[in-house]
Amino acid sequence: MNSVEPAFDADRERGTDKLVRDTLARLAPHGCAVEPRGTDFVVSEVPSACERDHLGARRLLACGAALSITRTVLRMFGHDLEVVFPDDPGRPDEVAVLRQVGTRPPTRIEWDRYVALERMRRTEPDHxxxxxxxxxxxxxxxxxxxxxxxxxxxxxxxxxxxxxxxxxxxxxxxxxxxxxxxxxxxxxxxxxxxxxxxxxxxxxxxxxxxxxxxxxxxxxxxxxxxxxxxx
CATH class of the missing domain: 3.90.1150 (Aspartate Aminotransferase, domain 1)
Structure with missing residues (x-):
C-alpha cells in the first residue's frame, strides 16, 4: 500500500497533543479518557456512578473506540505505534497505551480514515x-x-x-x-x-x-x- 509523506514540518510534535484532545472531545464516546504521558498516550476507563454498566463492558468498548481515534490522528504525524496493555495494580483504570516506536509515513488508507473521522456523526441512523x-x-x-x-x-x-x-x-x-x-x-x-x-x-x-x-x-x-x- 502506498505511503504518503506527512504534511507537517519539524515542529509538528507540539501540535500533536492538542489535535488528539480536540478530536477526542468531538468524537470519542463517553466512559473513557486519553492523556499524554511523555511520548505515550494512555487510554483509561472512566466509571460513572449513574451508568448501568456494572461489568464495564460498554466502557471498555468505548476505550477501544478512543484507541482507534487516537491511533488514526497520531499516524498523521508519522508516528509508528504499538499498543501495550498495562497490568499495573496501582493504576487499574488504565486499559491501553499507544507507544511511539519510530516514524513511518501514513498510508493512503490511513489518510482516508483520518478524513473520515469528521464524517462520522454522533447520532446514528435508525434505518x-x-x-x-x-x-x-x-x-x-x-x-x-x-x-x-x-x-x-x-x-x-x-x-x-x-x-x-x-x-x-x-x-x-x-x-x-x-x-x-x-x-x-x-x-x-x-x-x-x-x-x-x-x-x-x-x-x-x-x-x-x-x-x-x-x-x-x-x-x-x-x-x-x-x-x-x-x-
Missing part, C-alpha cells in the same frame, strides 16, 4: 438499506487489530468477536470503530450496537462458537425518514 454482501465482505477482511475477527451476519450487519478478557474487549471496540471508519471512507452509514449480555441474540451457533461476540456494526445507506434528506 439502513443494504450496501451489498460484497461490500460487507470487503469491510470484514482487513481487520488490523490483533486477536479480533470481523464476520458478516447478514446483509447489513457485521459482528466483532474476540476473547473474554478486558484487553479483548478494548481491542473489539477499536476494531468496530475502525470498521466504521472504513465504511465512512466508502461513503456508507453505520450504527454501533454493544453486545453486553452473556449470550447475545441474533448470532448463529457458528458465530457463537468462533469467539466471544462483543459488538455489531450495522452498515448500509441511511434511509431518510418521512422523505427527508440524508444528514
Amino acid at each position: 439502513l438499506t443494504p450496501a451489498g454482501r460484497a461490500v460487507l465482505d470487503a469491510l470484514a477482511a482487513p481487520c488490523d487489530w490483533p486477536g479480533v475477527a470481523v464476520s458478516v451476519v447478514d446483509d447489513v450487519t457485521l459482528v466483532v468477536t474476540s476473547g473474554v478478557t478486558r484487553r479483548d474487549q478494548v481491542l473489539a471496540g477499536a476494531a468496530a470503530h475502525t470498521v466504521r471508519l472504513d465504511a465512512a471512507v466508502a461513503g456508507l452509514d453505520t450504527a454501533f450496537v454493544a453486545l453486553t449480555a452473556p449470550d447475545p441474540p441474533r448470532l448463529t451457533a457458528e458465530l457463537r462458537a468462533l469467539a466471544r461476540p462483543h459488538a455489531l456494526v450495522r452498515v448500509g445507506y441511511e434511509i431518510p425518514v418521512n422523505g427527508g434528506k440524508r444528514r
Whole structure:
C-alpha cells in the first residue's frame, strides 16, 4: 500500500497533543479518557456512578473506540505505534497505551480514515438499506487489530468477536470503530450496537462458537425518514 509523506514540518510534535484532545472531545464516546504521558498516550476507563454498566463492558468498548481515534490522528504525524496493555495494580483504570516506536509515513488508507473521522456523526441512523454482501465482505477482511475477527451476519450487519478478557474487549471496540471508519471512507452509514449480555441474540451457533461476540456494526445507506434528506 502506498505511503504518503506527512504534511507537517519539524515542529509538528507540539501540535500533536492538542489535535488528539480536540478530536477526542468531538468524537470519542463517553466512559473513557486519553492523556499524554511523555511520548505515550494512555487510554483509561472512566466509571460513572449513574451508568448501568456494572461489568464495564460498554466502557471498555468505548476505550477501544478512543484507541482507534487516537491511533488514526497520531499516524498523521508519522508516528509508528504499538499498543501495550498495562497490568499495573496501582493504576487499574488504565486499559491501553499507544507507544511511539519510530516514524513511518501514513498510508493512503490511513489518510482516508483520518478524513473520515469528521464524517462520522454522533447520532446514528435508525434505518439502513443494504450496501451489498460484497461490500460487507470487503469491510470484514482487513481487520488490523490483533486477536479480533470481523464476520458478516447478514446483509447489513457485521459482528466483532474476540476473547473474554478486558484487553479483548478494548481491542473489539477499536476494531468496530475502525470498521466504521472504513465504511465512512466508502461513503456508507453505520450504527454501533454493544453486545453486553452473556449470550447475545441474533448470532448463529457458528458465530457463537468462533469467539466471544462483543459488538455489531450495522452498515448500509441511511434511509431518510418521512422523505427527508440524508444528514
